[in-house]
Amino acid sequence: MSSIYHFQTVKHIVHGPGSLDQLADKLALLDRPVRRIALITQPVIEKNGVVARVVAALEKKDVQTLVVRDVQPEPTIENVETVFRDQIAPFAPDAVLSIGGGSVLDAAKLFAVRLTNSQPLREWLGVDLIAQPGVPLILVPTTSGTGSEVTPNAIVTLPDEELKVGIVSRHLLPQLVILDATLTLDLPKPITAATGMDAFIHALESYISTKANPVSDMFAMESMRLIGANLVEAYNNGHSLPAREAMLIGSMYGGLALTAAGTAAVHALAYPLGGMFNITHGVANSMLLPHVMEFNLDAIVGRLARVAHALDIARHDDSDQAAAEKLLARLRDWTAALEIPQDLRSFGVSEDHLDALAAAAAKVKRLLGNNPKPLSLDDIKSIYRRLLP
Ligand SMILES: NC(=O)c1ccc[n+]([C@@H]2O[C@H](COP(=O)([O-])OP(=O)(O)OC[C@H]3O[C@@H](n4cnc5c(N)ncnc54)[C@H](O)[C@@H]3O)[C@@H](O)[C@H]2O)c1
Ligand SMILES: [Fe+2]
Numbered sequence: 146m147s148s149i150y151h152f153q154t155v156k157h158i159v160h161g162p163g164s165l166d167q168l169a170d171k172l173a174l175l176d177r178p179v180r181r182i183a184l185i186t187q188p189v190i191e192k193n194g195v196v197a198r199v200v201a202a203l204e205k206k207d208v209q210t211l212v213v214r215d216v217q218p219e220p221t222i223e224n225v226e227t228v229f230r231d232q233i234a235p236f237a238p239d240a241v242l243s244i245g246g247g248s249v250l251d252a253a254k255l256f257a258v259r260l261t262n263s264q265p266l267r268e269w270l271g272v273d274l275i276a277q278p279g280v281p282l283i284l285v286p287t288t289s290g291t292g293s294e295v296t297p298n299a300i301v302t303l304p305d306e307e308l309k310v311g312i313v314s315r316h317l318l319p320q321l322v323i324l325d326a327t328l329t330l331d332l333p334k335p336i337t338a339a340t341g342m343d344a345f346i347h348a349l350e351s352y353i354s355t356k357a358n359p360v361s362d363m364f365a366m367e368s369m370r371l372i373g374a375n376l377v378e379a380y381n382n383g384h385s386l387p388a389r390e391a392m393l394i395g396s397m398y399g400g401l402a403l404t405a406a407g408t409a410a411v412h413a414l415a416y417p418l419g420g421m422f423n424i425t426h427g428v429a430n431s432m433l434l435p436h437v438m439e440f441n442l443d444a445i446v447g448r449l450a451r452v453a454h455a456l457d458i459a460r461h462d463d464s465d466q467a468a469a470e471k472l473l474a475r476l477r478d479w480t481a482a483l484e485i486p487q488d489l490r491s492f493g494v495s496e497d498h499l500d501a502l503a504a505a506a507a508k509v510k511r512l513l514g515n516n517p518k519p520l521s522l523d524d525i526k527s528i529y530r531r532l533l534p
Contacts, residue, residue: 150356150358150360150361150405150406152358152360152361152404152405153297153315153318153404154295154318154401154404155294155295155318155319155320155321155322156174156318156319156320156321157171157174157320157321157322158295158322158324158397159171159321159322159323159324160323160324160325160394161324161325162325162326162327162386162390163325163327164323164324164325165195165198165199165244165285165323165325165327165328166198166202167323168199168202168203168242168283168285168323169199169202169203169205169206169208171321171323172206172208172240172283172321174320174321175240175281175283175320175321176281176320177239177281179208179239179240179281180207180208180209180239181208181209181210181211181236181237181238181239181240182203182208182209182210182211182238182239182240182241182242182283183210183211183213183232183233183236183238183240183241183242183253183256184196184199184200184210184211184212184213184242184243184244185213185216185241185242185243185244185245185249185252185253185256186212186213186214186243186244186245186249187214187216187218187245187246187248187249187287188214190244190245190287190328191212191214193331195244195328196212196244199242199244200212210242211232211233211236211238213228213232213233215227215228215232216228216248216249216252217248218246218248218425219248219300219302219309219419219423219425219426220248220251220252220301220302221301221302221303221304222266222267222301222302222303223304224252225252225255225256225266225301226265226266228252228256229255229256229259233256233259233260234259234260237260238260238280239280239281240257240280240281240282240283241253241256241257241260241279241280241281241282241283242282242283242284242285243282243283243284243285244285244287244328245285245286245287245288246286246287246288246290246291246336246340247286247288247290247291247293247300247340247426250284250286250291250293250294251291251293251298251299251300251301252299253282253284254279254282254284254293254299254317254319255299255301255312255317256279257279257280257281257282257317258275258277258278258279258314258316258317259279260279260280261277261278261279261280262275262276262277262279264276266301266312269312269314270301270303270310270311270312271311271312271313271511272313272314272511273313273314273315274312274314275312275314275316275317277316278316279316279317281319281320281321282317282318282319282320282321283319283320283321283322283323284319284321284322284323285322285323285324285325285328286322286324286328286393286396286397287328287329287332288329288332288336288340288396289326289329289332289337289340289341289344289379289389289392289393289395289396290339290340290341290343290344290396290427291340291343291344291347291396291400291426292344292347292396292397292398292399292400292401292403293400294319294322294324294397294400295318295322295397295400295401295404296317296318296400296403296404297313297314297315297316297317297318297404298311298312298313298317298403298404299311299312299317300312300426302419302420303420304420306420306505307417307420307421307501307505308416308417308420308421308505308508308509309416309419309420309426310416311511313511322397324393324394324397326386326389326390326392326393327386327389329389329392329393330383330384330386330389331383332383334380334383334484335484336427337379337380337383337392338376338380338427338431338483338484338485339425339426339427339428339431339485340396340427341372341376341379341380341392341396341427341483342376342427342430342431342434342479342480342483342485343426343427343430343431344368344372344392344395344396344399344400345368345369345372345373345376345395345399346399346408346411346412346430346431346434347368347396347399347400347402347403347408348364348365348366348368348369348372348395348398348399348402348403349365349369349434349438349452350403350407350408350409350410350411350412350515351364351365351399351402351403351405351406351407351408352365352366352369352402352406352448352452353409353441353445353448353449353517354406354407354408354409354515354516354517355409355514355515355516355517356405356406356407356515357406358405358406360401360405361401361402361403361404361405361406362402364398364399364401364402364405365398365399365402365406366451366452366455367395367398368395368396368398368399368402369395369452369455369456370395370455370456371391371392371394371395371398372391372392372395372396372399373455373456373475374391374456375387375388375391375392375395376392376479376483377479377482377483379391379392380482380483406515407511407512407515408512408515409437409512409513409515409516409517410437410440410441410512410513410516410520411430411433411434411437411438412430412509412512413506413509413512413513413516414429414433414437414502414506414509414525414528414529415429415430415433416429416505416506416509417501417502417505417506418432418433418489418492418494418502420505421498421501421502421505422489422492422493422494423492424489424492428485428486431480431483431485432480432485432486432487432489432532433528433532434476434480435473435476435477435480436528436531436532437528438472438473438476439473440518440520440524440528441516441517441518442469442470442473443518444517444518445469445517446465446466446469447465449465449468449469449472449473450463450465450466450468450469450472452472453468453469453471453472453475454468456472456475458471458472458475459471459472487532487534488532488533488534489529489532489533490533494529494532494533495533496530496533499526499529499530499533500526502525502526502529503522503525503526503529504522506525507520507522507525
């Protein structure tokens with residue numbers, strides 16, 4: 146556990162079913178008046194009328210909106226730059242709003258700072274490289290996964306390097322977050338599974354991170370408790386508002402935990418799977434999770450045991466080893482219950498790719514450094530190999 150840590154978070158969080166309808170009124174919370182908003186969203190969100198409702202409410206307040214739909218899922222750095230150059234910059238918004246999954250939330254974060262800083266995104270890859278704060282940013286998640294709405298991170302894909310990379314800066318934190326679980330009721334099953342597992346992994350990796358601290362522990366534990374009790378229910382019964390509420394809060398807590406402590410080897414090994422084989426973020430993480438935790442087990446038995454007790458899957462007289470193993474078994478049960486793929490071959494990966502995957506993962510030093518056990522290239526390769534049965 147780290148003895149010195151720093152935690153900073155967003156300014157305003159508005160939460161509750163239907164809270165998106167208050168967005169226009171809540172603009173008063175921003176630190177300056179806004180008149181032109183770029184709204185970054187995904188076509189599927191537009192389909193159910195959500196975007197039209199928000200645009201109409203903003204118009205009533207004399208706020209002009211440009212709806213931007215061209216950010217791709219898990220965007221490349223070029224995609225973010227192109228959308229910025231062709232759509233955002235010419236519109237010159239004085240605030241950026243995003244309603245959607247982590248992909249568009251992350252792009253919106255970058256647009257907000259790109260409007261006030263002239264450097265290309267490539268110069269920001271890494272930590273604390275953005276000089277000026279951006280325009281006010283409002284984030285409304287529609288997946289319960291990334292926790293991006295409360296993290297200072299934005300992830301972009303670098304196709305040339307076949308990798309995904311984080312841009313981390315306090316200037317990426319939004320001023321206003323709206324958490325409305327009704328937006329997540331129609332999330333399809335595979336997206337519920339992959340994003341829900343991603344959220345749980347943020348919490349678990351923060352809990353076992355070398356940078357874990359009292360703030361991250363509190364959010365991580367509550368995140369795992371909420372997600373552990375509701376993930377399978379949200380998957381099987383998508384229209385359960387209580388389950389969706391718990392997932393949305395659990396994923397926000399996961400984002401707060403990772404802000405305070407950072408994710409580790411699961412995320413580091415997932416990035417090349419996204420960069421080289423386009424495996425979606427949550428799926429790549431979920432596939433790796435049980436194997437990375439088995440690798441870590443001897444270094445974190447006590448911590449995993451505490452998680453097992455919090456999830457109510459261990460008996461009070463279980464040894465730490467027995468409780469931790471029950472948690473690992475539960476993680477494997479989830480991957481089966483949520484129909485998470487188990488075989489990298491179905492994504493085109495073979496033994497021939499192991500060297501390149503491991504070399505790429507080894508570059509993700511920012512996250513590997515948080516892992517409770519160091520990983521050699523051979524360790525990384527043997528974890529990937531377990532996904533090639
Ligand atoms: N910033 C962070 O802290 C952070 C943390 C983890 C992951 N990420 C990044 O976030 C991205 C992944 O985000 P994600 O997992 O939320 O997925 P996503 O944004 O890529 O969305 C996945 C799919 O779900 C659809 N979708 C979104 N909301 C929906 C809804 N309510 N109903 C129906 N369909 C809906 C989207 O259109 C898309 O097709 C990756 O690029 C990942 O690297 C960022
Ligand atoms: Fe993640």
